Amino acid sequence: MLDALLSGAHQLFTLATMLTMLVGVVAGVIAAAIPGFTITMAIVLTLPLTFAMPPLQGVATMLAVYVGGYTGGMISAALLGIPGTPSAVATTFDAYPMARRGEPGRALGIGIWSSFFGALVSTFVLIVAAPPLAMVAVKLGAWEYFSLIIFAMTVVASLVGKSMLKGLMTGCLGLLIATVGSDPMMGEPRFTFDLSLLANGFPFLVVLIGVFAVSQLLQEVEDAEQVKQGKKLISANVVFKPMDAMRETIARPLNLIRSSLVGVFIGAVPGAGGSIANLLAYDQAKRASRHPDSFGTGTPEGVVASESGNSATSGGGLIPMIALGIPGSAVDAVLMASLMIHGIGVGPRLILDHGDIVYGMFMAMMLAAGMVLVVCLFSMRLFLRVTDVPRSIIVPVVLVCCVIGAFALNNRDTDIYLLLCIGIVGYLLSKLDYPLAPLVLGVILGPIAETNLRRALMSNEDWMLFLTRPISLTLLILALISVILALRYRFKASKRQPSQT
Amino acid sequence: MNAKASSQTARSTDRANAWAHIVLNGALALLFAYLFLRAGSLPESAWEPLGAGTFPRLILAVLILLNLGIVAKQVPRAVHSPRLPAGSTRQWLWRHRLAFGVLGLFGAYTLTVPLLGFRLASFAFLMLVQYLLGARRWRSLLIALAIALTFSFGIYALFQSVFSISLPSGILG
Structure with a gap:
């Protein structure tokens, strides 16, 4: 382990890596601060730029964008009342009133420190939890792996969106999209209809860009009135007292740790991620508070809960990815893809075969959290300007970046056409309230699921083994429970609110 | 716009939404059924019990059921919500x-x-x-x-x- 740690440190602490990480942090903060530009979009578009880098430098740069993004989302949430990313929704509840009251500097300061501590706690949990989990996971057979993917898919489908049927439908659609092209065991072409467009299947990155960038950007320009009139920033002078903000943040250790742990846990559950964690952490903090009524009026408690909660998901999401090869969110899926592009197999053996990269990632997380803190505390005033960029500039520029990203992966023209098709399908599905995260996880998990299913049956033709091997059975039962719980919850919710349409 | 009129619009967009689902998911169910039949002609393998077509067919079967389920859920909504006022499609497109x-x-x-x-x-x-x-x-x-x-x-x-x-x-x- 010490060898791997030192080798990871050796690769990480080079001038080139530190420099690209710093650029990544700044880019992440800026991108997430711009309303309509999400963290996922930023990471997806960073991926093509990392092709030319060594594996650890590429992943570390993307992690820097990720960690920076969680802090950046807070800027527009606090100053405009618009969450820059979905993971900063709860931040608007208290940071915005605080800023309106004339304390924007205090709101931002507390937010930055909470993000930092959240990221730190989550990295700590990651370091403690991932290696032992991987040691267990290495012993899993093909049966357990297939059941694990079934479990992950049902959890995603039941957590995301309003309708379980729709979540399952997009998840399965993702699995189906992954089967286009040559089959993983025999290389037999499937569903290609002899078209050169489909001959290579749908590359994962193209699906991701189409779904998370193109279709989302189209939604950004839907409201014709809103596009034309920009919203003004809070004009009051921002007074920044970093040390006071730190004292105020660590004066709430219980809230900080509880919210961070909520974030870590939610991040580790496939599909949940930051957009849920901030709301849950906020809710928990409100319940535990002695002054629950002060929440929503600009209390520092609320800012601490939301910001440490969403930043902590970054480490949590890496736990299943590093230990099991199953990404916890779309962002983790991109990180996984970036390793796979460099020919590194991601799965439970990752930590054994490429310990240097895994420990390098742990250190990169910490380093990125520190960089975000320094960058934000010293140049906050510059970042305040970016929330002013109008959509008429953001939308076309990011769309051009999408085309570059889709093309640069394989230098294939057909990938650009596929991007258009996926973008249209994604836009159509999201207009009809279909959650898109299950689709992306389906695309990345599809080949893993199929290979394991076929490998399991190759070694023994008995289908009953999925039900008689204890771990596999447990996972399938958990999958069933997650479906039942979700259905029950939805049934209750619909009873409480008899259709208000 | 008074409250009644706005609830009227909400209910009629409800209808449009339901029909959109029925058309999309119906079409998808048909497409998946076609692919299901087509996948049957994919070759079997000599070394393993599952051929190239089994996994896609498994997924397609689930997809067909899910899409039919969504259609079935939307039909009552489409039937019971009021008709769209004339010109609302054009309005929607304009918006x-x-x-x-x-x-x-x-x-x-x-x-x-x-x-x-x-x-x-x-x-x-x-x-x-x-x-x-x-x-x-x-x-x-x-x-x-x-x-x-x-x-x-x-x-x-x-x-x-x-x-x-x-x-x-x-x-x-």
């Missing part, structure tokens, strides 16, 4: 004009990148979309021009020299 405009331009852009090359196609796309989304005065048009040049010719040069990735060069050679 989404910018999104469709951007989508149309993006479609044209993706198709022309391989032909015209990245630089020209991106430059035209960036100018047109910025104009469409509101860059109409001299000052904003100048900003638009600067951005269009940076993200077409500038990015091309950056990728060429720094990342050594050649984006399509097209007619500029």
Whole structure:
């Protein structure tokens, strides 16, 4: 382990890596601060730029964008009342009133420190939890792996969106999209209809860009009135007292740790991620508070809960990815893809075969959290300007970046056409309230699921083994429970609110 | 708009939404059924019990059921909600004009990148979309021009020299 740690440190602490990480942090903060530009979009578009880098430098740069993004989302949430990313929704509840009251500097300061501590706690949990989990996971057979993917898919489908049927439908659609092209065991072409467009299947990155960038950007320009009139920033002078903000943040250790742990846990559950964690952490903090009524009026408690909660998901999401090869969110899926592009197999053996990269990632997380803190505390005033960029500039520029990203992966023209098709399908599905995260996880998990299913049956033709091997059975039962719980919850919710349409 | 009228609109968009689901999911169910039949002709394997077609067929079967389930859930909504007032489709299309405009331009852009090359196609796309989304005065048009040049010719040069990735060069050679 010490060898791997030192080798990871050796690769990480080079001038080139530190420099690209710093650029990544700044880019992440800026991108997430711009309303309509999400963290996922930023990471997806960073991926093509990392092709030319060594594996650890590429992943570390993307992690820097990720960690920076969680802090950046807070800027527009606090100053405009618009969450820059979905993971900063709860931040608007208290940071915005605080800023309106004339304390924007205090709101931002507390937010930055909470993000930092959240990221730190989550990295700590990651370091403690991932290696032992991987040691267990290495012993899993093909049966357990297939059941694990079934479990992950049902959890995603039941957590995301309003309708379980729709979540399952997009998840399965993702699995189906992954089967286009040559089959993983025999290389037999499937569903290609002899078209050169489909001959290579749908590359994962193209699906991701189409779904998370193109279709989302189209939604950004839907409201014709809103596009034309920009919203003004809070004009009051921002007074920044970093040390006071730190004292105020660590004066709430219980809230900080509880919210961070909520974030870590939610991040580790496939599909949940930051957009849920901030709301849950906020809710928990409100319940535990002695002054629950002060929440929503600009209390520092609320800012601490939301910001440490969403930043902590970054480490949590890496736990299943590093230990099991199953990404916890779309962002983790991109990180996984970036390793796979460099020919590194991601799965439970990752930590054994490429310990240097895994420990390098742990250190990169910490380093990125520190960089975000320094960058934000010293140049906050510059970042305040970016929330002013109008959509008429953001939308076309990011769309051009999408085309570059889709093309640069394989230098294939057909990938650009596929991007258009996926973008249209994604836009159509999201207009009809279909959650898109299950689709992306389906695309990345599809080949893993199929290979394991076929490998399991190759070694023994008995289908009953999925039900008689204890771990596999447990996972399938958990999958069933997650479906039942979700259905029950939805049934209750619909009873409480008899259709208000 | 009074409360009654607004609830009326909400209920009629409900109907439109339900029909959209029925059409989309119905069409998907048919498509998946076709693919299911087609996947039957994929070859079996000599070394394993499952051939190339089994896993896709498994997924397709689940997908057909899920889509039929969604259709079944939407039919009562479609039947029971009131008719759309005349002209609401046109209104809806008008309200989404910018999104469709951007989508149309993006479609044209993706198709022309391989032909015209990245630089020209991106430059035209960036100018047109910025104009469409509101860059109409001299000052904003100048900003638009600067951005269009940076993200077409500038990015091309950056990728060429720094990342050594050649984006399509097209007619500029």
